[in-house]
Amino acid sequence: IKEKIEDLKRERRLAEDLLHQMLPKSVAKQLRKRQKVEAENYDQVTIFFSDIVGFTSIAASCTPLQVVEMLNNLYVCFDSRIESYDVYKVETIGDAYMVASGLPERNGTKHADEIAKMSLDLVAAVRQVVIPHMPMGRLQMRAGIHTGPCVAGVVGYKMPRYCLFGDTVNTASRMESTSLPQKIHISSATYDALLTDDAYEIELRGEIEVKGKGKMKTYWLLGNKNYSVQN
Secondary structure, eight states, X not given: OHHHHHHHHHHHHHHHHHHHHHSOHHHHHHHHTTOOOOOEEEEEEEEEEEEETTXXXXXXXXXXXXXXXXXXXXXXXXXXXXXXXXXXXXEEETTEEEEEESOSSOOTTOHHHHHHHHHHHHHHHHTTOEETTEEEEEOOEEEEEEEEXXXXXXXXXXXXXXXXXXXXXXXXXXXXXXXXXXXXXXXXXXXXXXXXXXXXXEEEEEEEEETTTEEEEEEEEEEETTOOOOO
């Protein structure tokens, strides 16, 4: 009986670990208790988007298995690195990678700093990811960050997802789509949030036309004066 109880406990831990990789712990706990998960409004969060430069053409030259292997290598690398920061991986869509800080657990004014440090790490890390069928090739990514309010909640009954909604999500996505290879493109709101401790090297990009937003003053995040990017 003792052995059976230990087996059941082990299986339960495995199931909980898997659930916590798909949903925030606080949300998973409520769902296990069959409680309704209320949507929450967050006054300030920072959202990061990235995608792979030329992914469509790279994928066109691969077999389906090679595409999956390449993305798996990339995401295993990213997933292991973001554990060093106070961030939450929201989702991946194809070659796009979305991370947020300041939710589901609020962290005061730390969210912009956490995402900025993480993004510098990931931009460095992507160059080390090997493309299995192109050993001499190296991946490049575009990154974008924006800071602002958003709403977060669980959507769906089968395979429920923790989703973010609001203009902050759209703007962060626009920062990524108007970025350049191996560059981190940040909005004025994120720039202002990072100014508080004067730890970052930031360069003005200028005013650019952003679809659905008009002209926006944006910046390049270049580095952190006090922070050495992980090797």
